[in-house]
Amino acid sequence: MGLIPAAAPKRATDLWYTEPFDKGWRIAFRIRQTLYSGESEYQQIDLFESESFGKVLVLDGMTMLTERDECGYHEMLVHLPMFTHAKPKRVLIIGGGDGGTLREVLRHPCVEEAVQVEIDSEVMEVSRRFLPELASGFSDPRATVVVGDGISYVGNAPDGSFDVILVDSTDPIGPAEGLFKKEFYSQCRRVLREKGVIAVQSGSPLFQPEVLRQVAAIFKELFPISCSYLSSVPAYGGPWSFTLGSLGPDPAHGPSRPLEGLKGTLRYYTPSLHKAALALPRYVEEMVE
Amino acid sequence: MGLIPAAAPKRATDLWYTEPFDKGWRIAFRIRQTLYSGESEYQQIDLFESESFGKVLVLDGMTMLTERDECGYHEMLVHLPMFTHAKPKRVLIIGGGDGGTLREVLRHPCVEEAVQVEIDSEVMEVSRRFLPELASGFSDPRATVVVGDGISYVGNAPDGSFDVILVDSTDPIGPAEGLFKKEFYSQCRRVLREKGVIAVQSGSPLFQPEVLRQVAAIFKELFPISCSYLSSVPAYGGPWSFTLGSLGPDPAHGPSRPLEGLKGTLRYYTPSLHKAALALPRYVEEMVE
Incomplete structure (x- = not known):
């Protein structure tokens, strides 16, 4: 009591x-x-x-x-450039320690080798333990995982050695800062094969407009074809931007080949959305013009 | 001390x-x-x-x-149906007490009369006092504001009296519940003129998938052409859905006329985005199929 x-x-x-x-x-x-x-x-x-x-x-x-909305990020970062390219065989992923980007890349049966360069092995370890659905690609025989600095890796890679490069980085503060600079993107272009395609995450148009502006401007200088596109990722505050550079194929023509043959089931990307994602709201158009 | x-x-x-x-x-x-x-x-x-x-x-x-992101909602609710129609002269707005929808409708010089039926005059009063940029249309000579129940208004309106109907309601709980029912939409169809177009907000595909599913299914039954489309409104949690029904023109053909002549400056809608908004992410396609 x-x-x-x-x-x-x-x-x-x-x-x-x-x-x-x-x-x-x-x-x-x-x-x-x-x-x-x-x-x-x-x-x-x-x-x-x-x-x-x-x-x-x-x-x-x-x-x-x-887990609920990563599809809007990973599928759009990966499949738009991967389907813009006619037949990507060698793919380079910078960052992406959780494995989601690698998982999406490996859905494409034409991929012979995917090299992932992630600086922080502990992120991959945590993903392997707790996010096995995302980390599944790490054990694929076509995957080569390099623990190291993406900038050095690209700087030392031979000319024309990859069909597609994907930069799945954190924000441009801290370890990923150099991944948003012209010097790095310019090395990426050197490392791309003929008709190669690169796509990078370029921040929130709402909360990091300067990141998108800068990346879009650099890509315009470096690549004969470039464009920014959007996806919707609620956990990132809504709209999220990616920027693509191409040495040949035009993403505006839509996917270069049918989706049939892709392993597993997509939750976000569709052939119609491929083209549609390139149409930007007016306020975003103004940022990248 | x-x-x-x-x-x-x-x-x-x-x-x-x-x-x-x-x-x-x-x-x-x-x-x-x-x-x-x-x-x-x-x-x-x-x-x-x-x-x-x-x-x-x-x-x-x-x-x-x-104020920061209302453009993604109002411009997409309004301009997609308004530009789908060849020449909307009489427009009916149900709800939309803040005035944003009316403001967008009145940008179109072809509009001769816009009737807005809002149940809560105090919302309009608050908007007039504190959101003059949104409420500007209330004093336009082409605007007729009716304080009353949208369902009764539509029920009593003559057949074929509006070119475009826009339903800008709150969520389907409380005062707006009846605005999501087949009976109401069916009355809207009756009130549309030949080749008329209706668009309604149909909720968040993420947090209210059952609202989108239901509205899309009813529109499919009621209108010869119907489709759902998305915008991005961070304050609404990211993606937001609208559903459009048409008695004639197909929204997939894009805007029926050039944007020149529209009053003021848009921040969101563009002709490319008109078509692009109809391409849905896979998980949303599955909801409305």
């Missing part, structure tokens, strides 16, 4: 992970449990099981992916 | 408005000040000045618009 009733109702811990997009706007996920939390040589890595978006991977406090 | 220093550093009130999209996901806006807060006959109305998104209008705890 007393102030505390004998059978007090239980109250669960109400845990929220919050990402501030700027000082005035936040997205928050209710967290069921923290599956992993650790500091690697390069960054803080957190993996949460969320209430509404499945597992959520967070690097240095920024959402990298949620 | 004591525990409180004589010149304690000032600390501002840190105020956040939060919308829960489901029990596990939230979007939050930092609020500089509350400009208006009141209860009308129909709903709670709040208007905030936010840190990052300009003014934010909230009805019954749900974000209706922010």
Whole structure:
């Protein structure tokens, strides 16, 4: 007897992970449990099981992916350039430690080798343990995983050695800063084979317009054909941009070959969406013009 | 002297408005000040000045618009059907108390009369006072504002009296529930002129897939041509859906006439985006198939 009733109702811990997009706007996920939390040589890595978006991977406090909406990012980063190219055999992925980009690349049966260069082996380890659906490609015989710096790798790679290059980086602060510079993109162009295609994530048009502007301007200088396109990734605050450069095929012509033969089931990319993603809202057009 | 220093550093009130999209996901806006807060006959109305998104209008705890991204909603709800129609002269708007939809409709010089039926006059009053950029159309001589129930208005309207109908409602709970039912849409069809076009907001494909599914299915039954399309509205959690029904012109053919002549400057809609918005991500295609 007393102030505390004998059978007090239980109250669960109400845990929220919050990402501030700027000082005035936040997205928050209710967290069921923290599956992993650790500091690697390069960054803080957190993996949460969320209430509404499945597992959520967070690097240095920024959402990298949620199981629920990663398709909007990975499928659009990968299949637009991969289907723009007539027959990509050798593909280079810079970053993308969670494995989602590699998984999408390996859906294409024409791929003979996919080389992934990721600086932080612990991100890959966490993904292998907790996100096996994303990390499935790491054990594919066509995949070569290099733990190292993407800039050095590309700098040392022979001329004309890849059909498609995909840059799946974090934001241009911290370890990924150099991946948004002209010097790096220019090395990428050198490493592309004839008729090669490169696509990179180029930030949120809403919260990082300067990133998109800069990448689009550099690609316009470096590649005979270039364009930016959008996808919708709620966990990234809505619209997300990618920028593509091509030494030959034009992405505006749509996919170069039928989707049949692709392994597994897509949730986001379609041949119609390939072309449609290139049509930008007016305010984004103005950024990249 | 004591525990409180004589010149304690000032600390501002840190105020956040939060919308829960489901029990596990939230979007939050930092609020500089509350400009208006009141209860009308129909709903709670709040208007905030936010840190990052300009003014934010909230009805019954749900974000209706922010100045920063309302273009993605209003321009796509309005211009896609308005440019699908060859020459819309009489336009009916159901809901849309903030005035944004009316403003977009009146950009079209071919419009002779726009009738807006809004149940809650206080929303219009708040918009007139605090969102003059959105409410500008209320004083246009071509605009007729009716304070009343949209369902009754349409039920009593003569056959074939409007070229375009736009339903700019709140979510299908509370006052707007009946605006998502077959009976209402069927009355709308009756009220459309030959070759008329209707477009309605049909919810978030992510958080209200059942709304989109239902509206798309009803439109398929009622209209010879129907389709759903998407825009990107960060304050609504990312992708937002609209559904269009047509008695004649096909939205897939793109705008029926050039944009020149449209009053003012668009921030979102473009002729390319008109067609592109109809291409849906695979997971949304599956909802409306």
